[in-house]
Amino acid sequence: MKDPVYNQLREQSWRRKLTDAEEAELRAWLAAHPELRADWEAEAGLSEILGRLPDAPVPTNFTARVLQAVERESAAASPARVRSWKSWRLLLPKAAMAAMAIGFGLLAYQHYQTEKRVELARNVAAVSDIVAASNPDVVRDFDPIRRLGQTPTPDEELLAWSWLK
Amino acid sequence: MLRVKQGDPAAFAALVDKYKQPVMNLVYRTLRDATEAEDLAQVVFVQVYKSAPRYKISAKFSTWLFTIARNLCLNEIRRRSRHPAESIDAPRPEQEDQPLRQFEDKGTFSPPESLLHGELEKKIQQALAELPENQRTAILLCRQEELSYEEIADVLGCSLSATKSLIHRGRETLKEKLKPYLRSGAWRESK
Numbered sequence: 001m002k003d004p005v006y007n008q009l010r011e012q013s014w015r016r017k018l019t020d021a022e023e024a025e026l027r028a029w030l031a032a033h034p035e036l037r038a039d040w041e042a043e044a045g046l047s048e049i050l051g052r053l054p055d056a057p058v059p060t061n062f063t064a065r066v067l068q069a070v071e072r073e074s075a076a077a078s079p080a081r082v083r084s085w086k087s088w089r090l091l092l093p094k095a096a097m098a099a100m101a102i103g104f105g106l107l108a109y110q111h112y113q114t115e116k117r118v119e120l121a122r123n124v125a126a127v128s129d130i131v132a133a134s135n136p137d138v139v140r141d142f143d144p145i146r147r148l149g150q151t152p153t154p155d156e157e158l159l160a161w162s163w164l165k
Numbered sequence: 166m167l168r169v170k171q172g173d174p175a176a177f178a179a180l181v182d183k184y185k186q187p188v189m190n191l192v193y194r195t196l197r198d199a200t201e202a203e204d205l206a207q208v209v210f211v212q213v214y215k216s217a218p219r220y221k222i223s224a225k226f227s228t229w230l231f232t233i234a235r236n237l238c239l240n241e242i243r244r245r246s247r248h249p250a251e252s253i254d255a256p257r258p259e260q261e262d263q264p265l266r267q268f269e270d271k272g273t274f275s276p277p278e279s280l281l282h283g284e285l286e287k288k289i290q291q292a293l294a295e296l297p298e299n300q301r302t303a304i305l306l307c308r309q310e311e312l313s314y315e316e317i318a319d320v321l322g323c324s325l326s327a328t329k330s331l332i333h334r335g336r337e338t339l340k341e342k343l344k345p346y347l348r349s350g351a352w353r354e355s356k
Contacts, residue, residue: 011329014336041347042344043340053289056186057193066207069211
């Protein structure tokens with residue numbers, strides 16, 4: 001607020017009673033600053049009032065009740081932990097079997113994929129061999145040869161007569 | 166706390182005995198319901214026990230404890246805001262000037278340390294209850310002489326200067342609301 005000395009003394013008075021030395025320092029300070037005496041009176045009064053506020057009611061068996069609650073918590077937590085461990089132990093073989101089945105499945109799938117790829121590669125290689133072996137001259141007369149197949153069939157009777165002659 | 170970490174129930178009981186009152190004070194003044202405060206304070210200590218293996222020796226126990234207490238209180242406040250119908254002790258407009266609950270009604274409450282009585286005490290309780298949660302928590306933790314400002318800042322999750330500012334603003338509000346009593350010196354008479 002006003003002065004570091006006053007502020008420090010005031011903050012100390014919020015937490016605890018001032019020591020004799022601090023009281024003396026305060027008195028000297030207030031003698032030099034009488035305008036703040038009323039402010040200090042209010043501060044001191046409030047600290048006094050707060051210091052004398054009655055304590056909240058605490059049942060006499062509070063500690064015993066807390067200890068009981070702790071025991072209940074511990075008792076509830078222990079079987080749960082044991083139960084959870086037991087259930088894990090029961091589940092473990094099943095989990096291992098499931099993991100093995102999944103593993104085998106993955107291996108089989110991977111094998112199938114590999115086989116498929118090898119077969120595909122083999123087919124591609126065969127086709128590429130044929131393409132590599134073929135000469136462009138072979139297919140040069142392809143169209144006339146193909147058209148030969150489309151000519152009308154010979155008249156067999158006429159052929160027979162010509163042969164008899 | 167090291168013994169608690171090793172599972173020593175006697176050490177844990179000693180911790181609960183030592184800190185039950187400050188934790189109850191904080192929780193009660195945050196929730197403003199004695200029954201809920203009792204239940205929540207119990208949960209705080211159960212949480213401490215359960216989290217003991219994770220406790221780092223570098224952290225001061227009381228800072229750690231009050232952080233747990235405050236977080237659980239904030240969770241409860243959030244829960245209440247989501248389910249407002251469950252908060253049967255919430256102040257009603259026509260009862261705003263009434264305290265939410267009287268300690269005197271509780272059989273467990275013994276008043277020898279209660280030096281403030283009547284109207285002034287009610288006004289203080291009410292003024293505290295009306296402060297924003299972070300200001301109220303800062304002021305209440307300030308009463309725990311064990312905690313330094315740095316540790317209060319750790320509990321609140323803010324800087325040292327912000328913590329002091331929260332306390333200052335909260336106290337200014339309280340002074341304003343309690344001005345007639347502070348001026349009249351009623352607090353001196355109730356000594």
